[in-house]
Amino acid sequence: MTHSRVWHPFTQHALEPRMKPIVETAGAYLIDEDGNHVLDAISSWWVITHGHRHPAIMSAIGAAAGRYDQLIFAEYTHAPAEELAEGLIAVAPRGLAHVFYSDSGSTAVEVALKMALGFFHNKGERRNRIVVMEHAYHGDTIGTMSAGERGVFNAAYEPLLFAVDRLPFPEAGREQETLDAFESYCRSGEVAALLIEPLVLGAGGMKIYAPSLLASLKEVAERCGTLLIADEVMTGWGRTGTLFGCEQAAITPDILCTSKGLTGGALPLAATLCTAEIFDAHLSTDRRRTFFHSSSYTANPIACAAAVANLSVWRDEPVQARLEALSEAHRAHLTRFSNDLRFRNVRQIGTIAALDLDVEAGGYLAEVGPRLRAFFRERHLLIRPLGNVVYLMPPYCITAKELDRAYEAIEEAAFHFRVSA
Numbered sequence: 001m002t003h004s005r006v007w008h009p010f011t012q013h014a015l016e017p018r019m020k021p022i023v024e025t026a027g028a029y030l031i032d033e034d035g036n037h038v039l040d041a042i043s044s045w046w047v048i049t050h051g052h053r054h055p056a057i058m059s060a061i062g063a064a065a066g067r068y069d070q071l072i073f074a075e076y077t078h079a080p081a082e083e084l085a086e087g088l089i090a091v092a093p094r095g096l097a098h099v100f101y102s103d104s105g106s107t108a109v110e111v112a113l114k115m116a117l118g119f120f121h122n123k124g125e126r127r128n129r130i131v132v133m134e135h136a137y138h139g140d141t142i143g144t145m146s147a148g149e150r151g152v153f154n155a156a157y158e159p160l161l162f163a164v165d166r167l168p169f170p171e172a173g174r175e176q177e178t179l180d181a182f183e184s185y186c187r188s189g190e191v192a193a194l195l196i197e198p199l200v201l202g203a204g205g206m207k208i209y210a211p212s213l214l215a216s217l218k219e220v221a222e223r224c225g226t227l228l229i230a231d232e233v234m235t236g237w238g239r240t241g242t243l244f245g246c247e248q249a250a251i252t253p254d255i256l257c258t259s260k261g262l263t264g265g266a267l268p269l270a271a272t273l274c275t276a277e278i279f280d281a282h283l284s285t286d287r288r289r290t291f292f293h294s295s296s297y298t299a300n301p302i303a304c305a306a307a308v309a310n311l312s313v314w315r316d317e318p319v320q321a322r323l324e325a326l327s328e329a330h331r332a333h334l335t336r337f338s339n340d341l342r343f344r345n346v347r348q349i350g351t352i353a354a355l356d357l358d359v360e361a362g363g364y365l366a367e368v369g370p371r372l373r374a375f376f377r378e379r380h381l382l383i384r385p386l387g388n389v390v391y392l393m394p395p396y397c398i399t400a401k402e403l404d405r406a407y408e409a410i411e412e413a414a415f416h417f418r419v420s421a
């Protein structure tokens with residue numbers, strides 16, 4: 001492509017003037033214009049769960065398109081949205097009762113924050129502080145950036161971001177510090193909610209913490225009358241080995257955000273689930289208590305039909321067995337790396353594996369990041385390290401042989417790029 005008017009996301013066009021055109025997607029692959037099959041080892045930014053163009057999901061999209069396009073979601077409803085809401089409540093942690101639709105992970109989190117603040121506002125309680133975790137990522141809108149880790153990504157927007165309270169990341173053995181910090185913020189009586197990614201902080205560098213810590217945070221939140229918002233936008237739909245990450249901590253959050261894998265990754269859709277208590281706090285003949293939020297494409301019927309089909313894939317196919325096989329395959333490969341001095345923090349949760357390449361300067365802008373990307377791209381592998389953090393988050397259809405290829409390339413990359421001995 002000689003010239004393009006497209007401005008791509010997270011792209012420095014001065015350094016990367018050319019994008020590779022993809023002409024088709026299939027299973028674990030992106031197929032480029034030259035016919036190369038590029039192995040999508042990061043599920044196209046974490047959205048594709050079962051594989052690209054899963055037949056059941058694509059045929060549900062086709063069928064829904066024969067009947068619907070977008071339709072207004074106030075005053076009117078439609079079967080795909082109703083069926084999906086029932087289906088989501090049936091598989092989500094017990095106790096969630098209502099489903100609010102939007103169209104991206106960021107909006108799902110914005111909706112959650114507004115629900116939490118609306119809940120206390122309508123109850124006449126002055127609680128408007130949000131507590132988050134160090135290294136958190138919750139999206140790229142002004143509200144979700146406020147909650148996320150500050151850095152080079154949001155320096156320009158900093159003047160508009162609101163203040164939040166941050167918990168130290170619970171490094172293994174130091175979980176008590178995180179709990180103590182949360183307790184002390186809660187003591188102010190002004191904390192509306194703890195917003196947290198269950199079990200693993202994704203964009204913050206695939207940082208994993210114990211399910212028991214999440215359970216303990218929930219206990220503190222309950223004791224203090226603070227809501228817990230689980231941002232399962234990345235962790236949902238099997239990534240951590242269970243359908244939702246919260247299951248491993250045996251907790252029900254007050255609010256749960258889901259998006260990325262909700263449609264199997266085929267179409268944009270998001271849902272924010274909440275308890276009856278939160279819905280009921282907005283229920284009144286006084287119109288001022290209405291939940292004032294909508295996006296134009298709320299509950300797009302075709303996207304909802306794709307998500308209903310995704311639920312049926314989870315019901316009808318051995319998805320859990322695929323998750324276990326993939327987790328096991330990661331585990332086998334990672335043992336090879338755990339004594340390798342070129343890597344640090346070799347780690348895994350469910351279908352996600354990550355290791356830090358031992359280079360002098362880490363962090364997102366680490367010079368090695370773009371060079372690693374190019375290295376993998378030349379080998380027709382889609383792997384995008386977060387700085388020096390190399391991770392794999394493949395779709396569940398990936399075969400053992402395909403995964404071998406990804407790990408072999410990581411090993412080869414370490415040979416090329418290592419700085420320290």
Ligand SMILES: *Cc1c(COP(=O)(O)O)cnc(C)c1O
Nearest residue numbers: 104105106137138139202233234
């Ligand atoms: C990706 C992500 C988001 C934002 O989702 P978008 O659809 O990109 O807006 C929010 N939270 C987490 C944990 C994510 O990984």
